[in-house]
Amino acid sequence: MLSREENLSLTQVGPGTPAGELLRRYWHPVAVAGELTDEKPIKAVRILSEDLVVFRDRKGIHGLVAERCPHRSASLAWGRVDDEGIRCPYHGWKFDRAGRCLEQPAEPAGSTFKDRIRHRAYPVQKLAGLLYAYLGPEPAPLLPRWDVLAREDGKRWTVIDSLLDCNWLQPMENSVDPAHLFWLHGESAHLVGHRADYEESHEFVRFEYGIMKRRTTPGKNPSDPATLDQHPLLFPTILRHVARMKNGKGYGFRHNLQIRVPVDDTHTQVYRVNFMPTAEDRAPLDQDPPFEHCALKGPEGRYNMSLVPAQDAMAWETQGGVTDRTQENLGTSDSGVILLRKLLREQIEIVRAGGEPMGVIRNPETNRIIELDVINERIGLFGNTSQTAMRPEHAAANG
Ligand code: FES
Ligand SMILES: [Fe+2]
Structure with a gap:
């Protein structure tokens, strides 16, 4: 539970507000280049x-x-x-x-x-067909070249979700909230088989660019291997994810960045950039990838609950425009949320004291292509789990 003042200081995004000043130290997409003709x-x-x-x-x-x-x-x-x-x-x-x-x-x-x-x-700078803006003090840092944005050996495409009527921190808290997976998304086809009745273990590890969320799900019986997935929250506004999906006749691994852009205190624009490594495709950086719009609600304003992003949107929007954190009751399973808020407070203080917050990149050497340890695999079946999982053979099992 937070005080009203604390809730405002972590959520407001305008100039001169604590979180607003922190968010101004990062690049944010404002449009897809293909929208301008x-x-x-x-x-x-x-x-x-x-x-x-x-x-x-x-x-x-x-x-x-x-x-x-x-x-x-x-x-x-x-x-x-x-x-x-x-x-x-x-x-x-x-x-x-x-x-x-x-x-x-x-x-x-x-x-x-x-x-x-x-x-x-x-x-303004363009990367992967997104027009990125920097609204903070000069000199602007480098625009991060996350692997999903900068790799060329596969196919890339972008989805622009309909505008969310809620504050940016609600989707970001969701990124470190693995306990919602089965309950909110359990009926979606690609999650059938995910089990709520087996105790998962969750870990949250702070790293250079944010918080690594790790989930281990035990097998049903001794011959059924456990699964591990590990997805980072890239501070402050991105979830980096990987899921298995159909690719032609077989399966491929769709890596994505879900970028939650703070529009104002009660609206958030999500861009989902997807990258699937394949042998036959190329995604040259000098060509803008295709993009499409995704309507999270139908004509009567009802959530399109067959879509996973609409299920999430329902949860985030029904929490309120800026959810009232003076009224919540956090449990043990909210430890990721608590860690994110702690990080946010700490980074706000760093900016207030004139310092540079986490994940701001100024060294071109570290910004060639930023690969992250993203994993979605069955433990035991595919061997060592500490591998970098951008390669498809390390990203197996459920989505
Ligand atoms: S030129 Fe007069 S309002 Fe812009
Ligand atoms: Fe979700």
Whole structure:
């Protein structure tokens, strides 16, 4: 149970809030590059409680600036782009990607007024077809090249979930809550066979990039091997997962990043980037992977409970916009949640004291491709469990 103040300090995302300042030390996706086209080169986006527009100029370069024009606040979402930047639809002020005002067509010739205008602008980088933004203090750290985003020896695709009506910390607490698997998802086809009536053991180990969640499920009888899965929470907003799924005639292993982007205090946008290593496919980094939208609810607002992500969304949204942590009763099985909150408090303090929080990468050597010890396998059947599991032969058994 938390106090009301503690709950706010761990959840609020706006500028100047404790968690908001921490979250501003990391890159976050704001759009999929393929959403911006020559016909529709501008998109209004909301992230960390800031209203912005992301655009692609006529040269194909992306920019991200505040939505409201600094002249008299019209929305740049209705603006126009050219080779140099974005122009306000009202009186034509034009801004480049750095927020410099390049033109004010209605001002007298020779006026230097424009030189004194600085529009709020943030850096954008593209990786795996996602447009990432950094809203924190300069210099920006490196954009992490997680294996799912940066590997090329397989196929990659992205799913954009419909917007969640809840705070970002609810999905993140779920990432260190293995006890929900059977109860929330037990009826889904790929989890049939997962057993709630056998005692699983859960471990949470802090590591360089977050918290490693490890679950061991004993076999039904002595000849039935136990299973181990190990999925990291990448602090502060990502779950890294692996599951077995159908691939043509056989099975493959779908590795994914579930990136939970804090939109504002009561909304979260989830991007799921999937990567399946295969012998025959290539996912070159200079080509944007395909993407699709996933509706978590049907037309009447009912959760599409046949989908695993909709089952999770139901749990997270029904906890409340920002769940009231003054009313909860945590048990032994919530130790992962408790560890995450402890980590969050600690990292907020580090930022407050002027330090750099965990997982911020500045060394290009460590950022070539970041592989993680992700495991989903039967113990005993496939041997040593301490292997890196990106290779399919180490990721077997249930999803
Ligand atoms: S409001 Fe944007 S140019 Fe006037
Ligand atoms: Fe879940």
